[in-house]
Amino acid sequence: MYRKIRIRELRERYAAGERNFAGYTVKSGGDEFYGDFTGINLVNARLDEAYMEGIIFRDTDLRSAVLVDCCLNAADLTNADLRGCDLRGAKFGAANLTGADLRDAIFNNTDFYGANLTNANFSGVTLNASLRNAIFLNTIMPDGSIRTSTL
Structure with a gap:
């Protein structure tokens, strides 16, 4: 069972130093999800259809999170752990995924x-x-091959 949290509350608790939001369902409540969330733990979290353009998720643990139909355009996911994430319909246009671990993620x-x-x-x-x-x-x-080029 997921615990629900509104983006505004998550932002406030993160600003107060809390980092563990594993297993939460994050709801917008009319607020946009923006800002710097470096190092946050969102393991098994649900962020379906969240608009997170430009968000900073550096060194973030998003293992097995549900990010279906999310907008992460221009987001910074440097060194993010996205193993096992459900990324169906997600948008990562111009996002920085340098060093991101996407093993076992679901793409469609x-x-x-x-x-x-x-x-x-x-x-x-x-x-x-x-x-x-x-x-x-x-x-x-x-x-398993290593690729170096642009499409």
Whole structure:
């Protein structure tokens, strides 16, 4: 069972020093999800359809989180742990996923248009995603090969 929290409350509690929001369902309540959430723990959290353009999720633990139909355009997910995330329909246009771990994530109509995928790890996934204009530098692809180029 997920515990519910509104974005405003999460922002306030994060600002007060709390970092563990594992298992929460985050609801907008009319608020936008923005700002710097470096190091936050959102393991098994649900953020379905959240608008998080430009959010900072550096070094964030998002393992097994549900991010279906989320907008993460221009987000900073440097070194984020996204293993096992449900990313169906998510948008990562021009996002920075340098060093992100995406092993075992679920992709279906996921959009990485222009995203920086330097050192990202897609090992073992079925990558049903748009990778147009994405930046690849030492990116580990689903078959284990290393890719360095742009599409």
